[in-house]
Amino acid sequence: MIDCVENRLLTSRRGLLLGGASFAAWAYLPKFARAADGRDPRLVVVILRGALDGLATVAPIGDPDYAGLHGSIALAADGAHPAIMLDSFFALHPAMPEFSRMYRDKHAAVIHAVATPYRDRSHFDGQDVLESGYAGPGRVQSGWLNRALEVLPRGERVSSGLAVGPTTPLVLRGNAPTVGWAPVALPQADDDTAMRLVDLYRHRDPALASALSQGLQLEKAASGDDMKPKPGNQAAQMRQVARGAAKLMAADDGPRIAALAFDGWDTHANEGGPVGRLAFLLGGLDGALAEFESGLGDRWRDTVVVVATEFGRTARINGTDGTDHGTGTIALLAGGAVKGGRVIADWPGLKLANLHEARDLKPTTDLRAVIKGVLQGQFGLSDRVLAETVFPDSASARPMKGLVA
Amino acid sequence: MARDSQAALVALNRFGFGARGGASGDLINAASDPRGFVKAELARPSGVLLEAPGLQSTQQLGQAVFAYQDQVKQAREAAKAAASTEAPAQAPADQKPALRRNLSLNAAATEVAGQMADARPADNAAKPETMQPNMAAPQPAKPAPQPLNVIQKTFRAEALARLQRATLATCGFTERLVVFWSNHFCISAGKGELARIWAGAFEREAIRPHVLGRFADMLKAVEQHPAMLFFLDNQQSLGPDSRAGQNRKRGLNENLAREIMELHTLGVGGGYTQADVTSLARIITGWTFAGRQGQLGAPGSFVFNTNAHQPGPQMLLGRTYEPTGLAQGEAALADIARHPSTANFIATKFVRHFVADEPPPALVARLRDVFIKTDGDLKALATALVDSDEAWKAPLTKMRSPYDFLVASGRLLARVPEDPGAYLNNLNLLGQPLWSPAGPNGFPDTNAAWAAPEGMKLRLDIAAQMGARLGNNIDPLDLLEFAAADAASIDTRKAIERAESRQQALALLLMSPEMQRR
Secondary structure: OOOOOOHHHHOOOOOOOOOOEEEEEEOEEEHHHHOOOOOOOEEEEEEEEOOOOHHHHEEOOOOOOHHHHHHHHOOOOOOOOOOEEOOOOOEEOOOOHHHHHHHHOOOEEEEEEEEOOOOOOOHHHHHHHHHHOOOOOOOOOOOHHHHHHHOOOEEEEOOOOOOEOOOOOHHHOOOOOEEEEOOOOOOOOOHHHHHHHHHHHHHHOHHHHHHHHHHHHHHHHOOOHHHOOOOOOHHHHHHHHHHHHHHHHHOOOOOOEEEEEEEOOOOOOOOOOOOOHHHHHHHHHHHHHHHHHHHHHHHHHHEEEEEEEOOOEEOOOOOOOOOOEOOOEEEEEEOOOEOOOEEEOOOOOOOHHHOEOOOEOOOOEEHHHHHHHHHHHHHOOOHHHHHHHHOOOOOOOOOOOOOEO | OHHHHHHHHHHHHHOOOOOOOOOOOHHHHHHHOHHHHHHHHHHOHHHHOOOOOOOOOHHHHHHHHHHHHHHHHHHHHHHHHHOOOOHHHHOOOOOOHHHHHHHHHHHHHHHHHHHHHHHHHHHHHHOHHHHOOOOOOOOOOOOOOOOOOHHHHHHHHHHHHHHHHHHHOOOOHHHHHHHHHHHHOOOOHHHOHHHHHHHHHHHHHHHHHHOOOEHHHHHHHHHOOHHHHHHOOHHHOOOOOOHHHHHHOOOOOOHHHHHHHHHHOOOOOOOOOHHHHHHHHHHOOOEEEOOOOOOOOOOOOEEEOHHHOOOOOEEEOOEEEOOOOHHHHHHHHHHHHHOHHHHHHHHHHHHHHHOOOOOOHHHHHHHHHHHHHOOOEHHHHHHHHHHOOHHHHOOOOOEOOHHHHHHHHHHHOOOOOOOOHHHHHHHHHOOOOOOOOOOOOOOOOOHHHHOOHHHHHHHHHHHHHHHHHHHHHOOHHHHHHHHOHHHOOHHHHHHHHOOOOHHHHHHHHHHOHHHHEO
16 A cells, blocks of 8 residues: 555545545455354444544533533533433533434443543644554554554455545555545546556556556445435535445445544534534434444444544633644444443543643543454454554553453 | 656656647757746746736625625525425424534535536536536536526636646746645635635735745735635634623634644644644734624725734743734744744755655755745745756656646647636546645645545546547647657557557556656
8 A cells, every 4th residue: 555644634624525534444354254153343443533522522511610611512411402411420412312322222432531642732643643553643654453454364355345435544554455435426447448557557657557456446346326425414424424334344245344534523613512513523423323333234233333533622612612622532432342331431620730731631541542452352452462563662551451342 | 859858858747737739849948948948937926926807806705705695695584484384394403503504604615516526427427528627618418507606606717717827837837836835825615605715816815926925925925814814713713811802702713823833834843832822823813804794894804903812922932022913923923934944844845746755855955945045035945946956857756636637638638728617526536626625734745645546546537538538639649749759658659559549549648657747
């Protein structure tokens, strides 16, 4: 695969055509996918680009400082749009009824006050760290999910067509081959012309030969009219991408491990409370999770969906009813394989003295520990591989136990 | 001769938009004095300006949007009054009316993109030749679903003026510089109706006048332009202790201040802290544009709103800025423009764009020194690049961006666009929607972004469509002479000679490394 620092930015925070949603998957089945015990684990990583306001999504309503800090956009347990109480302390945004149902059924969990090791506030560096799995920015040769694939026993190549996304997100880029698909309806060049061009490139420009060959194969593998993007709102497009992805992943010979990226979470102004802009996006995310649940059918029971973002947002709203770049946030887990019904948090509190740099939710859990716990639970990766290969130099962030049932 | 053609290829492809077909003689002219050919455009700074009949100022366009929005509102209210019963019950749970109103600016832009994307398959199924980027003729068979509104019309007129300029330019070096700086200081039309209607005017007013001028002047023009203030939310940012901040209980928004330092000047790691971000955000409170009521000034024009400006001195990057109103921010920007990190950041990005993904360090260092010594003279920067040996010796490894590719193809085919529609559609397909990058960091500028598998396949499909439509009327070997002459590889020449049809030959030529690399 070709690597690039900016590649992922083709998908958009404020995207038009694709509504800021993309999908890519591992090109192979894990060898144990059809093992005798019938367990056939699937993993979907959803990256929310732009920095999700964790305090607005899973609100610490029980914290006496929350309502003051989040001000006009704070959630409340009462009112016209009450937040959904997850326990006596945390409440879920009312735009997420599906996640709430999964949580009640113990198939969804929240990890709060979580962050990658990155402590500055640049989206682009923050996304590098989140997706590369390295402790610092600038490492963009490969993503942690791709390095995890490299250590999995490789079975047959997936034969299903693949879904939306003009580029592979960094988290899934690297040596392990991946597939994706650009959903456009354009009359195609005929095979003969394509083969002649590949031949020319082989003689003159091997890099283009390789890129074009891959592009041609992907196109052949792609299928299904219903996976073309349609104009519509961003929330509908999140659902649509998830529906396509779930359909592919449900197939016996479909991909088992995939990544999606949803853009648009950079809510600097007029973020909205129980209704408004963030609510709209969260509704899209909630719908996407429901699409995975229904689309994967029986396979949902072996599935974990991890939702993560590059960092959180300021605990106190800014001067424009939004939030600026912050630090601690949430991660979400959903799926039949999740040991759910829990908000996992070592809550730092929201008193000024407890905030990171007196402005952000202080992270008390390393996001890598959460992801390592999922990878271990789903695929049995060892502590050592996780600490050295998948998340280099992360031995101190030990895999969280008991996330997967 | 081969060596001259090679230098001519560098002159036209690395620095410009490629050779024009027809009787231009571009390649021969460039071969006789490659450096002079490129630098000729730098001698005419006024040539960078873009004026075309019908293109309006930011202020006029702002007022046009306000008037249009009023119209839409009135029409909506009239319709509501007419059919009052069923509307509320139909709104889906996640699309509250209030939210819809907030999103409507974006939604319109999305619809435009969506309609364009949606229109293609239907068109293509019936008549594949309509995929031509140079498609001049209107499409009579297709009834327009709705007449274009003023925002869509303006966007297309601005796009067309830019495309025509790029297609007609002799070398295209200054147009390439415009594209570079416009992407460096990008806004996104996807932000909303104002951003969409202003996208072209922003480039004409804030970028073009300074492309061969001073960086500090461009920086100031950009950060005070209503399009940028809107794109990065500064018009909403109020000094917490300002009169407006106190009255309205609102305050700072850091978005623009952060991106000024991270993306426009110092670069991430350029030596600023979170405290500096907040401080600069305070300093530029009050930088806004007058709204539809015109209380602060002519609607749609930049204004400094003292009432929103944070009072008091501010500490930024180790220096104190006294409370001098608008001048406080202008002094801060002037100092940031002169910061050594800015010189380094700009020189690196400039060399990466024109020479190689991995920019030669010696060349970067030289351009950085020129930037510092000339106090950010961008003409001197461009001249130093053209004068360098590295820029002529480095192999042509950079991939043309989709915009470069489509413009270069139009030039070679000698077709001046009369309608921007097909270009805009193809840019959307290839992941570079005009003036609409995904984030404030602009479109990517490396091979990995533009030589990705999906993108290559799509380029081939587009080239095949161009071949199908235009292959009949041209001799691909003649075009190869225009494009590269004896700098063309023997393999490319053979592939074109042996093609099974002129159509196929043209597709192969457009996709050849000589046309794809720069």
